[in-house]
Amino acid sequence: MPRERLNRDRVLQAAVALADRSGIDAVSMRALAQDLGVVPMALYKHVRDKDELLDGMVDVLIDEFEPPDPALDWKAAIRHRLLSARRVVLRHPWARKAIESRTRRTPTVLAYMDSVTGMFRAAGFSADLTHHLMHALGNRIWGFSPELFEEPRDDDAPPLTNEQQAALAAEFAQRYPHILEVAMAATRGDLSGVGAGCDEEFEFGFALDLLLDGAERLHARHWSSRSGDTARPA
Amino acid sequence: MPRERLNRDRVLQAAVALADRSGIDAVSMRALAQDLGVVPMALYKHVRDKDELLDGMVDVLIDEFEPPDPALDWKAAIRHRLLSARRVVLRHPWARKAIESRTRRTPTVLAYMDSVTGMFRAAGFSADLTHHLMHALGNRIWGFSPELFEEPRDDDAPPLTNEQQAALAAEFAQRYPHILEVAMAATRGDLSGVGAGCDEEFEFGFALDLLLDGAERLHARHWSSRSGDTARPA
DNA sequence: ACCTGAACACCGTTCAAGT
DNA sequence: ACCTGAACACCGTTCAAGT
Numbered sequence: 001m002p003r004e005r006l007n008r009d010r011v012l013q014a015a016v017a018l019a020d021r022s023g024i025d026a027v028s029m030r031a032l033a034q035d036l037g038v039v040p041m042a043l044y045k046h047v048r049d050k051d052e053l054l055d056g057m058v059d060v061l062i063d064e065f066e067p068p069d070p071a072l073d074w075k076a077a078i079r080h081r082l083l084s085a086r087r088v089v090l091r092h093p094w095a096r097k098a099i100e101s102r103t104r105r106t107p108t109v110l111a112y113m114d115s116v117t118g119m120f121r122a123a124g125f126s127a128d129l130t131h132h133l134m135h136a137l138g139n140r141i142w143g144f145s146p147e148l149f150e151e152p153r154d155d156d157a158p159p160l161t162n163e164q165q166a167a168l169a170a171e172f173a174q175r176y177p178h179i180l181e182v183a184m185a186a187t188r189g190d191l192s193g194v195g196a197g198c199d200e201e202f203e204f205g206f207a208l209d210l211l212l213d214g215a216e217r218l219h220a221r222h223w224s225s226r227s228g229d230t231a232r233p234a
Numbered sequence: 235m236p237r238e239r240l241n242r243d244r245v246l247q248a249a250v251a252l253a254d255r256s257g258i259d260a261v262s263m264r265a266l267a268q269d270l271g272v273v274p275m276a277l278y279k280h281v282r283d284k285d286e287l288l289d290g291m292v293d294v295l296i297d298e299f300e301p302p303d304p305a306l307d308w309k310a311a312i313r314h315r316l317l318s319a320r321r322v323v324l325r326h327p328w329a330r331k332a333i334e335s336r337t338r339r340t341p342t343v344l345a346y347m348d349s350v351t352g353m354f355r356a357a358g359f360s361a362d363l364t365h366h367l368m369h370a371l372g373n374r375i376w377g378f379s380p381e382l383f384e385e386p387r388d389d390d391a392p393p394l395t396n397e398q399q400a401a402l403a404a405e406f407a408q409r410y411p412h413i414l415e416v417a418m419a420a421t422r423g424d425l426s427g428v429g430a431g432c433d434e435e436f437e438f439g440f441a442l443d444l445l446l447d448g449a450e451r452l453h454a455r456h457w458s459s460r461s462g463d464t465a466r467p468a
Numbered sequence: 469a470c471c472t473g474a475a476c477a478c479c480g481t482t483c484a485a486g487t
Numbered sequence: 488a489c490c491t492g493a494a495c496a497c498c499g500t501t502c503a504a505g506t
Binding site: 038 | 488489490491492
């Protein structure tokens with residue numbers, strides 16, 4: 001019984017709530033309509049199509065990002081901003097997939113990108129260098145970096161016996177020695193199952209700092225505003 | 235008329251051909267079956283479900299990557315390998331989306347990751363540093379980096395008049411001044427439409443070199459094998 | 469062993485109609 | 488202005504049956 005009239009914001013909030021509860025794949029126009037006690041077609045008065053619904057959901061996330069902190073120096077400020085985006089993305093497990101699937105640039109997305117870009121400019125970087133840095137940051141401006149070693153947690157998988165684990169590890173070690181070695185280093189030898197998760201938070205900060213430090217070094221070297229081949233980091 | 239019997243490879247090749255022709259969204263079990271002159275259910279003898287079909291398609295791409303060139307030094311070798319992955323991804327426009335949507339790690343994917351990891355190890359990097367670098371590279375090991383400024387080419391959009399372009403640019407400049415400034419720098423002022431494409435090839439190389447140079451610097455500084463907070467790049 | 473036919477339980481979206 | 492009902496053209500996947 002929808003005593004309250006539908007509007008765009010109610011639709012988006014309900015979609016976010018549904019995704020939080022049941023994952024992004026559960027967000028269908030029909031299921032969302034049911035949540036709102038309304039017929040599917042009613043939604044189309046408030047979002048043009050499903051893509052616009054997903055765009056709107058990402059906009060809701062961006063609204064949760066903390067604004068820039070003017071008290072911090074440039075590097076700390078960008079770090080703080082991106083880590084705040086990260087916290088939001090971690091609160092909404094569906095966010096990564098949703099962000100990666102988006103192709104349209106809403107005004108909210110553009111405003112966020114403009115703001116991060118402006119932080120580099122305010123730090124004194126040239127427009128050209130800033131452009132390259134934004135590309136180098138890539139998805140990290142959303143608070144995440146692409147998963148490489150992360151295990152897709154297989155919820156309803158049967159637990160392995162110790163013998164099965166050992167056999168699996170032995171085969172893995174033989175076929176993918178470098179991955180195993182690196183995973184051992186990442187987990188200090190505590191592999192509970194092959195492909196155990198690593199500290200993704202640390203990895204995020206590591207890559208971020210590597211890029212920001214590289215930026216500082218290039219800037220200090222009087223990076224020219226031309227982006228020809230000679231401008232490559234030596 | 236399927237005179238030739240179906241097998242996994244024929245299924246995957248047909249799926250890749252279909253995606254090349256009509257995009258990844260056109261790859262449905264039903265459409266693929268029709269291409270093969272077969273009923274949809276026949277496919278399920280060769281792939282477990284649609285996810286496994288997509289995994290298989292990515293494996294086909296990886297098989298097109300060039301093997302490592304042992305004549306090159308480590309940095310050039312990794313650069314060469316990732317640029318070869320990049321050429322494959324560019325040949326198949328659907329590849330980015332497909333790769334980003336994958337969550338399972340097939341043996342082919344693991345073998346590729348193992349090989350790239352091994353190149354860092356062969357260069358003398360510690361397992362720990364190698365782990366962080368793989369994370370920092372992220373999607374770049376697939377030959378692409380996340381799109382930020384790229385325009386989703388709107389194929390059937392009506393061309394804008396000069397007046398419309400000017401008005402749009404003026405509004406854009408007011409709302410997103412930093413993005414515009416940076417886009418101007420990237421295109422040397424030749425903006426044919428707001429959000430004109432930049433040289434993504436250059437951006438890929440830029441980020442790659444920034445990360446590889448950072449790696450070299452950390453390695454030279456006797457990067458410890460511990461990954462505690464003190465190990466952050468200063 | 470491999471393929472088929474019919475069915476199930478879903479999708480996003482259109483259109484014309486209701487209030 | 489906002490919501491509804493019925494319909495269209497699709498999906499992935501199951502099951503039991505054919506050859």
